[in-house]
Amino acid sequence: MQEQQASRLLSRYIKHYESKTKRSKQLFEHASSIIPSGTSHNIRYFEPYPFFARMASGKYIYDVDGNAYTDYWMGHWSLILGHSPKVVVDVLRERSVEGTIFGTVNEHVLRLAELISKLMPRGEMLRFTNTGSEATMYAVRLARAYTGKRMIAKMEGGWHGFNTDLMHSVNYPFHMPEGKGILEEELRYVVALPFNDIHGSISILDMVRDDLACIIVEPLLGGAGCIPGDRDYLHALQEYARKSGALFILDEIVTGFRLSLHGAQHIYSLDPDLFTLGKIVGGGLPIGVVCGLKEVMRLADARGKTKGDWVSIGGGTYSENPLSMSAGVAVLEYLTRNPYIYSRLEMLGDEARRSIDKVMNEHGIRVKSTGIGSLFLTHFLKHGVEDVRSARDVAMCSIEMQRLYHFALLSMYDIFFLPNKLGAISIEHDNIDIRRLIDASERIASDIAFS
Ligand SMILES: Cc1ncc(COP(=O)(O)O)c(C=O)c1O
Structure with a gap:
């Protein structure tokens, strides 16, 4: 996809995000005046600004504007039992x-x-x-x-x-x-x-x-x-x-x-x-x-x-x-x-990796989802990159497309991945969540393919 098209699509997603996270925007502007980059952990910042969380429970994280997101960031991947078990x-x-x-x-x-x-x-x-x-x-x-x-x-x-x-x-x-x-x-x-x-x-x-x-x-x-x-x-x-x-x-x-x-x-x-x-x-x-x-x-x-x-x-x-x-x-x-939870988490992870790759590839977008068990991340392969087996390979993939994808999930589908970071499935997630993630990925793939 041309850079211009990607940036047009991103502008659309940002506009939508801004329209539903007005209070977060205000709070973040204030936070930036007293906390460098508005957060104490640089990776938590993403453009145009991160939403302000109000509470979290199970698989959901709720923001101060009343949005509920299905969370795959899961507290830096800490919460295998979901939020507040x-x-x-x-x-x-x-x-x-x-x-x-x-x-x-x-x-x-x-x-x-x-x-x-x-x-x-x-x-x-x-x-x-x-x-x-x-x-x-x-x-x-x-x-x-x-x-x-x-x-x-x-x-x-x-x-x-x-x-x-x-x-x-x-x-x-x-x-x-x-x-x-x-x-x-x-x-x-x-x-x-x-x-x-x-x-x-x-x-x-x-x-x-x-x-x-x-x-x-x-x-x-x-x-x-x-x-x-x-x-x-x-x-x-x-x-x-x-x-x-x-x-x-x-x-x-x-x-x-x-x-x-x-x-x-x-x-x-x-x-x-x-x-x-x-x-x-x-x-x-x-x-x-x-x-x-x-x-x-x-x-x-x-x-x-x-x-x-x-x-x-x-x-x-x-x-x-x-x-x-x-x-x-x-x-x-x-x-x-409950040791059986691991095989269930792995099944959900396998399904996410396999199906996201399938729907993206069907739209002509070359991706490779990596990970094991409940951890997964979709990489957007640039010309000449066939596999992702090292941090160098990751650097050769399109970080911008990955960010666009994660941001689209957040903005348009209320699915939260910290942009460019892997997702973690908890025991609170189920087949329906993974299906929703795959469907959303397919719609984003279609946006990308037709933009
Ligand atoms: C593999 C690994 N080691 C160490 C750390 C640092 O842990 P903490 O953020 O609790 O200092 C992290 C944090 O993400 C990590 O992923």
Whole structure:
């Protein structure tokens, strides 16, 4: 489609969006005057402005203008049980009157730790943080401490949160800095590998092998485009880490309890030395967890040691707060009682991937929906791009068409994907929702094809 046609179509969608989100527009203008870009998380901004949420329940998110959207963003993919599930609301109601932060040890922490460790046995020990960014920061710190080496290998497009060590090669073009304020020197000990490319990755790893502390990888590249790792590729990375004396770290902040009750590590038969969790494990409240083998995690035990002999990881004022811990327990217990939900979510995900591609392709629009289980994202293939297997491939697809598609879903059909981000299906979604999504995609495809 010509750029001019796309922009004409976008103007139509924007006009419609603006007509139904007037209050959001006013609020966003005000927000922009006191919060840079109007939000504390840049990805939440999209043009012309994001709607202001008022409340959310089940699969719906409601805005201040009275619109109800079927939500596939689902709180940054945290809400596998949908918004405000009863099991979480009930426990929070009870807990919140008992205290929101104790600032000391409590049994809710132990309960969640035991559950995680039981469901993911590579997590022999673990520590809680408030965010996923902290968990990955601590995981690489632990790896450096354990190995006595400096280099971190991550993926091109790999997103592990805002910590300095890992804010490297996240967005295309990968050789450019991610932003100001991060010094080149700070990234001297980080290399980026081409995802799903064994030979390309090994040739880079060979250059840093002697000083390699860890390889950190998302089993499914999330923020970079919902791209599943190949089994062989992930195993090759694990094996390389083993042979070179480095640690293998799996970032399961998106995939943990999302792809299976036992994580992607179970699906892929991987044995990470360390892994990180977040999102689902907090039941919709702030959390991060760094987990791993005892011999590594024990380095965090400061008892009886003198300064400099332990690794400072974990914690923060709100870490182990009884609300996040109890919400996490409620969700994990629910998932444990209902393990069949995963096959149902996968069926819905498969249907979305297959049928969106079908209706788009029937209108002559070349797309490829990627993902596994309940996670999916539709990429618009440019001339010469046949498949989407890495963040580089994603960069070669049409980001503009993807944005147009997601924005059209929001504006014209009340279906919310954060533009350019993957969608997540929760147990609240059903066949009818997926059918509506496919029908809407077909109508958008027809708009595009005839514009
Ligand atoms: C794979 C992965 N790791 C880490 C993070 C950072 O987690 P948080 O946003 O809780 O800091 C994210 C966030 O989206 C993520 O997707």
